[in-house]
Amino acid sequence: MTNRGAGDSVPQIRLYREWLHRERGLTFPDYAAMWEWSRSDLAAFWLSIWDYHALESPTPPTVIVDGAMPGARWFAGAQVNYARQVFRHADLADAAGQPAIIAEGESGQAVEWTWGQLRRRTASLALALRRAGIGRGDVVAAYLPNIPEAVVSMLACASLGAVWTMCSPDMGTPAVLDRLRQAAPKALIAVDGVFYGGRRMDRSATVEAIRRGLPTVAALFAIRTGHGAAHIRDSIDFNGAQSADDAEVAAFEPEWLPFDHPLWILYSSGTTGLPKAIVHGHGGIVISACVGNMHLDLGSSYSLNTVGERFHWYSATGWVMWNIQVGGLLTGTTICLYDGSPKGAAGQSEWQPLWAFAARHGVTWFGAGAAFFASCRKAGLALNGIGDLRAIRALGSTGSPLTADVQDWGTAQFDAVGTPDIWWCNISGGTDIAAAFLSGNRESPPTPGRLQCRHLGASVEAWDEDGRALRGRVGELVCTRPFPSMPLFFWGDEDGSRYRSTYFDAWDGIWRHGDWLAVEADGSCVIAGRSDATINRHGLRMGTADIYAAVERLGSIADSLVIDLEDGAGDSKLLMFVVPGDGRVWGPELEAAVVATIRDTLSPRFIPDAFIPAPAIPRTLSGKKQELPIKRLFQGWPVAKVIDPNVTENPGVIPWYITQAEAWRERSGAAETKARGDIG
Numbered sequence: 158m159t160n161r162g163a164g165d166s167v168p169q170i171r172l173y174r175e176w177l178h179r180e181r182g183l184t185f186p187d188y189a190a191m192w193e194w195s196r197s198d199l200a201a202f203w204l205s206i207w208d209y210h211a212l213e214s215p216t217p218p219t220v221i222v223d224g225a226m227p228g229a230r231w232f233a234g235a236q237v238n239y240a241r242q243v244f245r246h247a248d249l250a251d252a253a254g255q256p257a258i259i260a261e262g263e264s265g266q267a268v269e270w271t272w273g274q275l276r277r278r279t280a281s282l283a284l285a286l287r288r289a290g291i292g293r294g295d296v297v298a299a300y301l302p303n304i305p306e307a308v309v310s311m312l313a314c315a316s317l318g319a320v321w322t323m324c325s326p327d328m329g330t331p332a333v334l335d336r337l338r339q340a341a342p343k344a345l346i347a348v349d350g351v352f353y354g355g356r357r358m359d360r361s362a363t364v365e366a367i368r369r370g371l372p373t374v375a376a377l378f379a380i381r382t383g384h385g386a387a388h389i390r391d392s393i394d395f396n397g398a399q400s401a402d403d404a405e406v407a408a409f410e411p412e413w414l415p416f417d418h419p420l421w422i423l424y425s426s427g428t429t430g431l432p433k434a435i436v437h438g439h440g441g442i443v444i445s446a447c448v449g450n451m452h453l454d455l456g457s458s459y460s461l462n463t464v465g466e467r468f469h470w471y472s473a474t475g476w477v478m479w480n481i482q483v484g485g486l487l488t489g490t491t492i493c494l495y496d497g498s499p500k501g502a503a504g505q506s507e508w509q510p511l512w513a514f515a516a517r518h519g520v521t522w523f524g525a526g527a528a529f530f531a532s533c534r535k536a537g538l539a540l541n542g543i544g545d546l547r548a549i550r551a552l553g554s555t556g557s558p559l560t561a562d563v564q565d566w567g568t569a570q571f572d573a574v575g576t577p578d579i580w581w582c583n584i585s586g587g588t589d590i591a592a593a594f595l596s597g598n599r600e601s602p603p604t605p606g607r608l609q610c611r612h613l614g615a616s617v618e619a620w621d622e623d624g625r626a627l628r629g630r631v632g633e634l635v636c637t638r639p640f641p642s643m644p645l646f647f648w649g650d651e652d653g654s655r656y657r658s659t660y661f662d663a664w665d666g667i668w669r670h671g672d673w674l675a676v677e678a679d680g681s682c683v684i685a686g687r688s689d690a691t692i693n694r695h696g697l698r699m700g701t702a703d704i705y706a707a708v709e710r711l712g713s714i715a716d717s718l719v720i721d722l723e724d725g726a727g728d729s730k731l732l733m734f735v736v737p738g739d740g741r742v743w744g745p746e747l748e749a750a751v752v753a754t755i756r757d758t759l760s761p762r763f764i765p766d767a768f769i770p771a772p773a774i775p776r777t778l779s780g781k782k783q784e785l786p787i788k789r790l791f792q793g794w795p796v797a798k799v800i801d802p803n804v805t806e807n808p809g810v811i812p813w814y815i816t817q818a819e820a821w822r823e824r825s826g827a828a829e830t831k832a833r834g835d836i837g
Contacts (some may be wrong), residue, residue: 161309168599169451170613176209188598188610189680193735196638197618203231203444203614203641210447210488211665212237213245215413222639226666227657229639236413237440239315239487240279244411246457247272253459256491259467259518260305262509263497264352266519269737270305275312278399280409282313284397289376291344293318293412296422298342298374300333300360300367302351303474303496304324306380308483309399310346315420315439316411322422322434325350325475325697329758333701334370336424339434341373342545346395352385352386355502359386377403398429417441422648423477425588425700427498432700433647433659443772445642446484448613452596453582454551455522457489469493470524470553471511473697477522477588478555493520499529508533509543510651516544520686524582526693529565531728540570553582553597556693557723561606583608585672585684589660592642594634595682604681611682616827619674627676631685633666634674638641643668665738686787694731694762701784707758708733708751713741716774719765720788724825732791732821733765736773743770772813776806 174191179185181201185191195202200221207218216223219234248256250272257275261267270278291297297314301307301323314321324333326348339616347364350357368374379392417438424432436734457467468485473477485492493514501510508529515523530552540546552567564581571579582597585608594617595608611617619632626632647656663669673685692699701719708717715738723731735751737743755764775783789799796815802808 166456169456170598171452171600173209177205180208181205184421188601192611192613192680195613195816199614199638206444206447206614207232207384210444212242212447213443217305218416220303224639226636226639226668227653227661229643229747230415230417230483231639232440232444232463235416235440237416237443238313238318238411238414239443239746240440241413242443243298243312243486244272244276246459246486247276250457250459250489250491253465255465257486258305258492259516260492260494260496261518262304262352262356263495263502267665273727275305275309276408277402278309279312279316280406281401282309282395282399283316283411284401284405284409285314286344286376287317289344289378289393291317291319291376293414294320294419295344296320296322296340296342297344297346298337298340298371299323300326300345300364302348302353302476302493303479304348304380305471305494305788306346306399307474307479307648307811308486308494310378311421311483311609313399316409317806318412318414319435320419320422322424323474324424325473325502326358326363326764327353327697327760328475329707329760330363330366330370330759331707332760333367334697335703336434337367337371339431340422341616342369342371343373344376344377344378345371345374346380347387347389348380348382350386350388352382352384352497354498354500354507357384359384360663361385361387361389362392363720365712417645419645423480423588423591424475432703433466433655434650435589435644436646437642438645439740441478441641441645442484442591443487445590445614445640446481446487446806449481449592450485450488452491452598452610452612453522453553454580454597454599455485455488455490455628456489459489466490466522467493467518467520467548468522468524469495469511469520469527471495471499471529476556476818477586477591477699478526478690480591481523484727493518499525500532507536507595508538512540512543512546514551516546519548521548522551522553526556527554527559527563527830528557528694528728530554530559530567534563534566535728536629537571538570541573541575546571549574549576549579551580551582551599553584555584555586555593557729558686559583559606564605570603581605586612587670589644589670590640590642592640594636594640595674595684600755601681604679607677607681607683610680611676617674619676620667622666629675629677631673631675631683633663633688634670634672634684635664636646636670637667637812637813640668676755686723692719692731692763694721694729694760697760699759699763701782703759704733704755704763705753708735710758711750711754713737713739713747713750715739716729718771718774718782718784718787720784720791722788722791730766730825731763732767732769732788734769734771748785769817771810773807773810775800775808775810775814787814787818790814791821793818793822 266536586593616638716736
């Protein structure tokens, strides 16, 4: 296996910078100067990306960017299609012998698809969807794990101009319906079962329940996995639908669509109400991914004089990182999908499956959530005993801050593997933009525990509460100018009020992202956690509202509150405060009931690490649970900085929480946690 090491190719950002000098006459002394230009002259920068990546349209754009946030419009007059951009690489990649998809399930079966096979399957399924009545603007929902059929389904919908939306099978039925009902899908694509953690799991009854809960679904395409216990009635065989190979399939071409035509609906949970149904457009996603892949240093596999780029990012299908990984196809990169538990089944060596998968298939770019790397370190994993990992040249992390000691552990592991120049690309962005605001730059020096740079074209700053930019201090992450993959709108948000209140409530016309950010003097960045209450557990993101809805369906629970506490090593502890109802007393029986409802309704990933029976849940005068103040108490912030009794509905309960926080920090060894009194 030929290793594409960091020194074996020219970084993608350098290639772009050289193109700017050659084609635009622009010269930048360093990355900071190029970033400053990219955010100050948006029209020139984004037009250069369009030209550099040779994006195609039958009608040229008339205006590159028009208006301010919210509501800025991009590339008016241009027409694009996500699937067209993917398949423009097919002939060259197949000629070079570079696959489009390499995939493997936990039970061991592996497949490899050429670009031609991916294109043919996509066309076949698109035509089957069209025969089922699906057309431009119709929503198609999916209930699928991380398998190649999910990629085909998304590309088929994009080809027709249908709107794609997907939930992961490890989510409970109520959580799935809370999301998909909002979109009123016309078709559903689902698996009848999954294999995870060494177990076959029937999902046929779940699919029937989801269909009953979605009365708008007129056609159901079922994927028979061998794990389902029953045939899904009145369903269309997915395999047959994607397997046609005739003249109609050969002649099929994805439709040209307006730049801002909806591509997909993603779900990002807030602290109140239903999950936000975020709509992104074809053009914004395509052009932002082109820049994002430059930051990831992903080139077209078929242009390399080696085994080719093989990009893997472990993700559940309900996490935006699934979309980011599939986006590797947009610039001609082979994507490597793994469907299964990253920890492995009971009785196996923990945390080895992904590394073994990477070794078997020559993965060159390996990404996962920060908690995965922290878990590998805690388990004492030795990577040099897990196959040949020398093809890996880059490691990516996101989902939560990656600490310097975990990154140093990974670097030392790859020194032992035989890759001393391993490059860490830590990124941060989110479902909201389906892209990164902060990313990597292979030309920059290593920054353990930090992100190397701000993303080209993203006017990101850290602001204090008065809207002043900070350097070297933590503030709110804001974006001061439009970015192409910002949401078009929220599905069902007719007047745009929820969209505006989500991102623009703090400062008029300024995007507030919901993260704490520090920008250092060298341009590197530190994410200090979420400034809202969304929880990310090993790649599955869930709002606290989802957890409360599940738990408080139990009549035995009167109220609850959850906080997620980072442990300083890249992992976290999820604590739940519970107020029993109906005169009940907290004990093993009640705890078992709460655990069961979270497992069955949401996901086992959101079962708390500890339960604490509480006298009451602190709320604001408007009735909102005070999640962030309680989290900060447990992190060691000064009481006066986090809780104001004058705006608390039940201030008498605060001393109890203060006592609990002190006891928790003493037990967990976090009594010396630095109080972040400079924030807020």
